[in-house]
Amino acid sequence: MTNKDEVILAIESSCDETAVAILKNGTELLVNSVNTQIEDHKRFGGVYPELASRLHLQNISKVLSYALSLKGFDVSSITHVAVTGGPGLPGALQIGAMAAKTIASYLEVPLLSVHHLAGHIYANEYVTSFHYPLLALIASGGNSEIVYLPSPMKFEIIGETEDDAIGEAFDKVARCLGLPYPGGVNLDKISREEGIETFPLPKPKVEGYNLSYSGLKSHLIRMIEKEERDAEGNLPLNVVKSYARSTEVAFVNQLLEKLHQAAIDYNVKQVVVGGGVSANSYLRSHVQEIFANDDIEVIIPPLWCTTDNAAMIAKAAHHMIELGQFAPKSMTTQPNRNLEEE
């Protein structure tokens, strides 16, 4: 490596993945190491904060030493350290931030504090470079947002959920259908086959580009409660599949219709998708379809980028370096960090 190389060491620990990545010159991903806690959180039906912090503390050294043991890699070649500074679980964020600050201080290199959702958006740059203005859809267990980017690292939230996040509503409907955690993922799995019968669901009336899933969720739950069950209290599999597919179609279509309208109104060059729900198979297949007749490029992230990782944090950090957005060594984490204040 030459002296001119930019080498970013990035750490992500905002939720249930402890992750470290090394990105060279903004494009060459040398390492992308992720340690997930999904199995540990299963019995809580979601990520449990206190447990998450302890597991991060336990795993961070392991993930870091794995990343830094890369063959022929010289730790002193690191030019920047980046870390997810929020939003996220307070205790979990602190573990990553502490590690990042320690390394940056030791190596005497600049530190960058990256917004977690900026990471999810910029993950798409592992597919292709961004052209602005651009529209990003972030859909996950905790987020459902439509974000306008007029230029690099500038974010304007133009639409968001007025009640439940899409991933959360998926999980709750899945639970009523008797599907195991993670509900949204299992709901998607059983609804993929051809020929599942769907039924229409009411369309929520929401202003502008905002979204709403609570009304649909309640409506579905009432319907499911009225369905006939067998002696063990289970719903017939074909009924579950029909609900799963209909839910997926109604939830995702609401998202895509708003996204499409916003993309036209804001006259964007590209649309990118990020967050856990961007792994949803119906969303992935239909987002291209809805933009088929528009001169707008649609980018969907590779599946490895739909879950939390540090490669996306490194990618966003690369742009922050270009813009000179460094964090002081005294940086603190911001569990409720606002994307619009970046």
Place this chain on the structure above:
Amino acid sequence: MKQEIFKTESKQDTQEVASKLAASLHGGEVIIATGDLGAGKTAFCQGLGRALGVKGIINSPTFNLIKVYQGSTLNLYHVDCYRLENVDEERKNLGLEEVLGDHNIITYVEWPDYAPEYLKEYHPIIHIDIQYIDEERREITIQDERQ
């Protein structure tokens, strides 16, 4: 204890009941909200928050467990214990001990049955129970231990 029952015809109606309750809050109150999934517990909190002067959207705290909003004079802590079902007591560390009863804070707790013991044992509380009648209509029972 004072008990009042309201029959509401729409979400707006429900939020109107919430805003009337908000007018009686001085800070430090703990409100617990019960009712099935989709009954309108978060909708009630939205009405409460708006009346307290919270700007912007109040949406579901299920994923985060707690969301904090700034009102004009009081802060609103919106807590959701939905995900704490079957969680061991010592793991239910939400850090709420210091928050309950704080005179600058209104605490609103959904799914209190799964809440940590100290919250279940807290008094006085205001208990909101929301029962589903049909798609639009709800029956709201408010039990207020303050009076």
